[in-house]
Amino acid sequence: MMTMGFMLNSRRTSLVVTGLMIAATVAAAAQRRVPEARVDSKTVPVTIALKAGADTYAYSGKASCTHAPVASIYGVRAEQWSVEQSDGAREAMLTVWHPSSGPDMFSLTLSNAGKRQSVNTVKVGAAGSLQGSGTIALAREGTGGTFTINALGATGAKISGTIKCDAFTAAIAEGGD
DSSP states (O other): OHHHHHHHHHHHHHHHHHHHHHHHHHHHHHHHTHHHHHHHHTEEEEEEEEEETTEEEEEEEEEEEEEEEEEEETTEEEEEEEEEEEOSSOEEEEEEEEESSSOOEEEEEEEETTEEEEEEOOEETTEEOOBSEEEEEEEEETTEEEEEEEEEOTTSOEEEEEEEESOOEEOOOOSOO
């Protein structure tokens, strides 16, 4: 009889453990949905006022603005900022690198009504490919800041203006260099 009682208790324990594992799995699955909700909480108010050739790119609304105090580009340690805005047919993407030594580098792509303008000043040694030229400056304002851009795009079009982020959120590290 002792053995029968032990077997029943073992089965009950197994059922309880199985039930707890199922509950933990369900809870974990529910928690996996949280990052999707965080994507929207990572957007901040942004104002874009750029002129690219004869076209203007104006936007005021929410977009992603991130900052990584320690990042790397082609093996060089650098501070990094990124702005990503998209609303269907229009898209603006800016990444700025501030190396501990050397000039700031950036890449900017604007797509508007089927037209695309880009500039890329990111080059470290033999790594990277220059497309156009230009300068960028960041004026910090509280937790955000305004980028002032003066560049010539890859097609020779002048690109100038500002991108203002009300705040920068923490960048999520990605693998690679």
